[in-house]
Amino acid sequence: MDRKTVTQTTAADEIDHLMRLHPKGYDLSLGRIEGLLEKLGNPQDRLPPVVHIAGTNGKGSAGSFCRAILEAAGMAVHVHTSPHLVHWHERFRIGEKGRPGQLVDDAVLADAIRRVARANNGEQITVFEILTAVAFVLFSEHPADAAIIEVGLGGRFDATNVIKEPAVSLIMPISLDHQAYLGDRVELIAAEKAGIIKPGVPVVVGFQQEDAARDTVVSTADRLGCTVSVYGQDYHAHEEHGRLVYQDETGLADLTLPQLPGRHQLSNAAAAVRALKAAGFSIPDRAIEEGLQNAQWPGRMQRVTGGPIVAQAAEGAEIWIDGGHNPAAGQAIAEMIAELEEKQPRPLFLISGMINTKDPVGYFAAFSGMARHVYTVPVTSSDAGVDPVALAEDAANGGLSAQPAADVRQALEMMREDFADMEAAPRILIGGSLYLVGEVFADNGIIPS
Structure with a gap:
């Protein structure tokens, strides 16, 4: 039939x-x-x-x-x-x-x-x-x-x-x-x-x-x-x-x-x-x-407590994700991080990717004096993603120590190796772009509903 x-x-x-x-x-x-x-x-x-x-x-x-x-x-x-x-x-x-x-x-x-x-x-x-x-x-x-x-x-x-x-x-x-x-x-x-x-x-x-x-x-x-x-x-x-x-x-x-x-x-x-x-x-x-x-708003100062990203990070790491991507958002995020620091001091690291319509130097400047180091990564889901090498230079111009990485997982691995003797488990902020947040969510099995 x-x-x-x-x-x-x-x-x-x-x-x-x-x-x-x-x-x-x-x-x-x-x-x-x-x-x-x-x-x-x-x-x-x-x-x-x-x-x-x-x-x-x-x-x-x-x-x-x-x-x-x-x-x-x-x-x-x-x-x-x-x-x-x-x-x-x-x-x-x-x-x-x-x-x-x-x-x-x-x-x-x-x-x-x-x-x-x-x-x-x-x-x-x-x-x-x-x-x-x-x-x-x-x-x-x-x-x-x-x-x-x-x-x-x-x-x-x-x-x-x-x-x-x-x-x-x-x-x-x-x-x-x-x-x-x-x-x-x-x-x-x-x-x-x-x-x-x-x-x-x-x-x-x-x-x-x-x-x-x-x-x-x-x-x-x-x-x-x-x-x-x-x-x-x-x-x-x-x-x-x-x-x-x-x-x-x-x-x-x-x-x-x-x-x-x-x-x-x-x-x-x-x-x-x-x-x-x-x-x-x-x-x-x-x-x-x-x-x-x-009220919930995914990808805005959201704590990640499980999945491949947590497994890849240093033991005991505290991982946050935020899609804020301009200087004003950077300032607001930095203030939230400062409140966390008052309650429980930890070395702060950024894993950041951005697109080319933003002001990366202004964003990074908000974390000057706070972040120990920045790993810059590509934003693969947008044609406007900034090259990680150029973004690392922007972070340096914002007053931060920075280096490029191939992706978020490699950044986490590099962090484990580069800072193996940290005084405490790190606090990690992944962000700089909603596109990057979406990529991390997908990779970590986080599906907004």
Whole structure:
């Protein structure tokens, strides 16, 4: 009897096909995606209330807090983030009533990609734009109470900025990054990030280290007739007796500390709480408490306690992974490492890989005087990876002792040999790129879910 075998392509197959068809990288404009969405019936206009998040650092953390708090309040929450660490599915989380949202099913994602690609009909477009359209299609077809949409790059011309009226625009910390696309001064970058602000839509501004960034965002919001809440002015948070004290014009809330490590997560959590309030969600304090306890954001100061990497490292080594990749992120990570050092002193080593759109010297300078040595490694999952030899020179220019290695495992082996007589088991930070974090996760069997 004759049998026909039907091969069903996976989401990865569909995306690989798109990657061969369309240019890589960024092409910041809205015309292409607006035309595509028109062909798809404008799904971006049929989303649940949207929390739209821009910023250089802290977008993912704020989004994870928002999601966890809303889910603790019993709501179904869609989430679109980028980039992913291991699998494309991480970019699309589908909200479900009564339980935490789940990463999209592969068959559902593959079908949505096929439909969007068919509508595009081979027209010039970037893969990020197609995948953003996929998120809008998926989220419009699955009922939910809220959608958290993270900007990919910049804001004004980012593909997510076709949302006409979000429930709130949340602008997280802004610093120098992607200067080739966004400008070489923080106020220019802030103007691009503030491009997500829509007339009359509430704006929440997270902690800003630079006054120029804050002032640029606030002036944009004022010009567009938006109510504005600024961290440190209209709301703030601090730690007191092992608790998070949040305050805004409605009063004080005594909350649990965020599970996500680092003092900067206090202001990130506060920004998320304020954004949800500004968006009009009714959130009881118990849901905020539960959300702060449950929020997770893979690859950000994440401790690795098992797997091949731990087996390869020196006995008793403490291994952390963080995808932060710009000077401001480096400073925040260094502060977290300093807190760990106060509790338990250990020699610090970095294993770092970066891509060529970043400021490696500024990143490494944050660890000057802290790190014993840096091993630089290639980032093989990106065409923009910096050569380890050149990156070691950047680390040296940042004030650190450094040498290249072939990969993370070789770096760990070299560390065992070069520093066999350490006074204590090392503390190792692997990072400098989310691409590198994804490679390490895949190699170590860590799959974000």
